[in-house]
Amino acid sequence: MPNPRIILVETAGARNLGSVARVMKNFGLSELWLVNPQCDRLSDEAIHMAVHAREILENAKIVESLPEALMGCQRAIATAGRIDKGDMKVTNPPQGLSWLSQVATSAIVFGAEDRGLSNAEIQHCQQVLQIPVNPDYPSLNLAQAVGVCCYQWQLLRDDPKSHENLTSQIAQDLLKSAPIDLAPREDIEACYQQLEAVLLKIGYVYPHTAAHRLRKFRNIFDRANLSPSEVAMLRGILRQVNWATDQ
Template identity: 85%
Template sequence: MSNIRIVLVETAGARNLGSVARVMKNFGLKDLWLVNPICDRFSDEAQHMAVHAPEILENARVVDTVPAALVGCHRAIATAGRIDKGEMKVTSPPKGLSWLMQAETSAIVFGAEDRGLSNAEIQHCQQVMRIPVNDDYPSLNLAQAVGVCCYQLQLLKEGLRENSQCHENLTSQIAQDLIESAPIDLATRADLEACYQQLEAVLLKIGYVYPHTAAHRLRKFRHIFDRANLSPSEVAMLRGILRQVNWATAHLD
């Protein structure tokens, strides 16, 4: 599962961070990215909880923003405890992670312990995933949430079945779909973000959106294009159209 990246946003607890490193190594994941971390990955607490996985903390990439953590990724899925994400598609771990594994490089994004992910952070991902839990206490510890996702990835990787016939059929079918799916030539998140920025600039210029409505309208365009699974050549074509529109509006009589 070397193509799966774990992204943690503003992690505050060193013990949580160390526990994440440990559970990642338990399931064979190595690629950890930290967005503006609050705690010190080299602290005694983090190193102690990592046990035999200190190299995951040492090799972690530290960046300032979610888009920076998704550079090189073709698909990204956000995790959320709440389900009120508006137009964003909310999926389950088996379905969401199966979809994620079909891309060459993907990321699972986890929010800060005290607030989760903001809507602005979530919009950089194509889907939102929610781990089903007891509604009376739906807040999972960060390391536990990462562990659940790592375990589900392992199930999908090995095609394992659980005792429950319902879950057995679901896991088996998703694993089979994953095996039969050919690699998809997808544009990276960085390429799509550049396209979205260019689209916003053009729409503002021609008056289709206004500064106070641009963010809301652009979310709709993001959802449309994210569902389309655009290839690099398709993104290049769209950006070429936008450049031509920009040129044409600058040369109107």
């Protein structure tokens, strides 16, 4: 069961960053991605808090945007406290991480300490994970939230069958032939951008409604578990529609 990436978006606190590295090493995770970090991952504060996990900070991959950090991932789950659920599937750590474990490449995404993840950032993921906490004080420290998810992942590794009662029969059947052959997120995102351009061109959506409508299409296609060949077919159809409208 390959470990997921831990992706941190615009982390501001060096101490938080070091603490995340430490808890990742505690539970055997090593792949850390930083999206536009607002602090120095190799500062004295970060290194001090990482203790014996300095190599995780040193090897962390730095990118400018969340889509870059998700390149190559087949599934991604966003973490959030209070959110407007809308049409996005909201899950808990056991169910959400069991869902991630069905594929070869995955990611858990955490937002900035002061604001969490924006709606636009969440849209790059297929599910939202919420950690059950006291509703009177639901805000978790970044490293604490990462630690909860890493711990839950460790439980899955120790007992892969423990999640069978959390997934549907279809999902269990898919697990038997895991990893599932899913298209990577960058291909899915390219398909969404192409779809939006075509829908705008034919007048099905307008600039002020496009984002809302596209969220519904995202939900449909994300539930479909599209393979690389299926995404290629859909993009071929969109190219043909685009060509036909020019004729």
